[in-house]
Each structure stands twice: as C-alpha cells, then as structure tokens.
Amino acid sequence: MDAALLNDLIRKRRSIFPESYIEKPIEKKIIEQVLENANWAPNHKLTEPWRFRIYQGKALQSLSDYLANWYRENTPPEQFSAKKYEKTQNKPLRSDCVIAICMQRDPKESLPEWEEVAAVACAVQNMWLTCTAYGIGSYWSSPRSIIEAREFLDLADGELCLGLFYMGYHALPDLPGRRSPIEEKVTWV
Structure with missing residues (x-):
C-alpha cells in the first residue's frame, strides 16, 4: 500500500453538494464498491450495524416528494420559505444516487448505542x-425530515436513520482543505 496515496485521498475528501453535480450516471458496480467498502468499517463485537437504502432513477422522485412534503407540513406558515422548499425538493433530483x-441496533444491546x-x-x-x-x-446530510422518516423508509424494529448520503x-x-494544526489538539502524556 502506498501511504502517500492514502494521505492524499484523505486530505482531498470534501463535502460536494448536489447543486454542483453534473448529469452523469454512476455505474451500479461503483455504487456496489462504495457499499462494499462501507461494509469493512470497524465495529465492536462485529455487530455490523450499518444498513443502507439506495435511491436512484424514479426512486429519487419519491424521496424528493417525501422531503418537500415533510418540509411543507412541518414548517409554520410564518417560517415557510418557497426557496427552501424548492431546494429541498431539488436536492435528490440533482443527485444520481x-x-x-x-x-440497526444490536437487539441484545451488548454495547453502548454510541459505539454503533x-x-x-x-x-x-x-x-x-x-x-x-x-x-x-x-x-x-441529516435533516430532521429523514431522521423522522421511520414509515417512509420502512425501518425495522431497532433501526434508526442517521441521514442521507448524496452522490453525483x-x-x-x-478544493483546498482547511484544518487548524494538529498540534493545537494533541497533548502528549
């Protein structure tokens, strides 16, 4: 393994938002690789708590509709913004996936929830x-609308949604990264 490549990859990781996405499909085999690499994350007691629901193609419209309707139904009229409604509605549609x-919480609760x-x-x-x-x-992204989407996502008992991962x-x-020096955050004992 080349440590320099890994170091560079970590430093190039950025949040890239849907308004910057272009119309180019992501191949299914790449999405599968993204998910397979997720599956190799460290986890205590091998509970493998991650679960994923993939939205692509026509399914993006149902996600868009859900998010926009949730915003409309849960925002007081005096706080409602047509611009935010439209942005909420368009975000999934600008994404390819x-x-x-x-x-999925360990049914035995054999470890603290924060570890999962x-x-x-x-x-x-x-x-x-x-x-x-x-x-x-x-x-x-972890808007309240998706955190509270138990029925829309058809979550199992003990399953929680922690957000949406937009891709395109x-x-x-x-883009240049910004971090303060690590020396400001470390105490050698």
Whole structure:
C-alpha cells in the first residue's frame, strides 16, 4: 500500500453538494464498491450495524416528494420559505444516487448505542473516501425530515436513520482543505 496515496485521498475528501453535480450516471458496480467498502468499517463485537437504502432513477422522485412534503407540513406558515422548499425538493433530483444511512441496533444491546453510531460513521467515511477516489462528489446530510422518516423508509424494529448520503459526479476543481494544526489538539502524556 502506498501511504502517500492514502494521505492524499484523505486530505482531498470534501463535502460536494448536489447543486454542483453534473448529469452523469454512476455505474451500479461503483455504487456496489462504495457499499462494499462501507461494509469493512470497524465495529465492536462485529455487530455490523450499518444498513443502507439506495435511491436512484424514479426512486429519487419519491424521496424528493417525501422531503418537500415533510418540509411543507412541518414548517409554520410564518417560517415557510418557497426557496427552501424548492431546494429541498431539488436536492435528490440533482443527485444520481442518494443513500439513506441507517443503523440497526444490536437487539441484545451488548454495547453502548454510541459505539454503533460510531461504526456507522466509520462506514460513511469509507463511502466518502471511495467516492473521492472515483471522482464522485458526496455529502452526508441529516435533516430532521429523514431522521423522522421511520414509515417512509420502512425501518425495522431497532433501526434508526442517521441521514442521507448524496452522490453525483461534479466538475469542481480540487478544493483546498482547511484544518487548524494538529498540534493545537494533541497533548502528549
């Protein structure tokens, strides 16, 4: 393995939003690779808590409708924004693929819930890095509308939705990263 390639990939990972996506389909085998790499995330007691629901093609319209309707039905009239409604509605439709990121809680509750949430987050990081390697823009969004989408997503008992992972090719140049120095966050003991 080449550590320099890994270091570069990690530093190039960015949130790329649907308004920057171009109309170029993502091959199914690439989406499968993204999911397979997610499946190799670390997880305590091998609970493998990640679960995914894939929205592509016509399914993106049903997701769009759900999100837009949820916004309209759950926003007080004085706070409703036609612009936000339209943006909410268009976000899935501008994406080639949207993945609902879900977590199946260990039925035995043999470990703290936060460890399973952390395992799912590690799976999403693997997805993000894989997308970056393929030149696919992506980002993880967790609006209340999808967190409360139990019925829409047909979640099983003990299953939670932790957000949506938007994916699409883009034409943006590599964007510079911004991080403060690691020395400001480390104490050597």
